[in-house]
Amino acid sequence: MDTLYRVFADSPEYLARKNTPFSPTKVTHSELRAVIPQALFEKNTLKGLLYVARDVICAVLVYKLGVLIDPTTALLISRFGVSPLISIVFKWTSWAVYWYCQSVILAGWWCMAHEAGHGNISPHEWVNHLVGFSLHTVGLLLDAV
Known part of the structure; x- marks a missing residue:
């Protein structure tokens, strides 16, 4: 039992650091x-807009792949004779991966729109307003659906 306790005990370096006042x-x-x-x-306006375009393209591509999840699951059963249990596991796993990937991409949209609101995408104020308003609006519409 003593060996098991030592595995999870704090190291001497950590204990020394913990007892040192922070400055x-x-x-x-x-x-x-x-x-x-x-x-x-x-x-750089071009560089900023390329980042926005990259994330929009990624979101559209992931959406297109997400649309294929249900037909692919049906195809696994009808054409390849996969058992319904395996196809259900495939379907739910695919949807989980889809929602994870899409949520990361759309969180990136929110961050870019937020930064555009602070004027960090372009030196031109109207570009920042357009990017920020567009990305936030699409994000709100996707959230409402």
């Missing part, structure tokens, strides 16, 4: 900004 670093905002390459602060 945050003394880095100023300007010092932090100085070590980041200046090119990372430049907004």
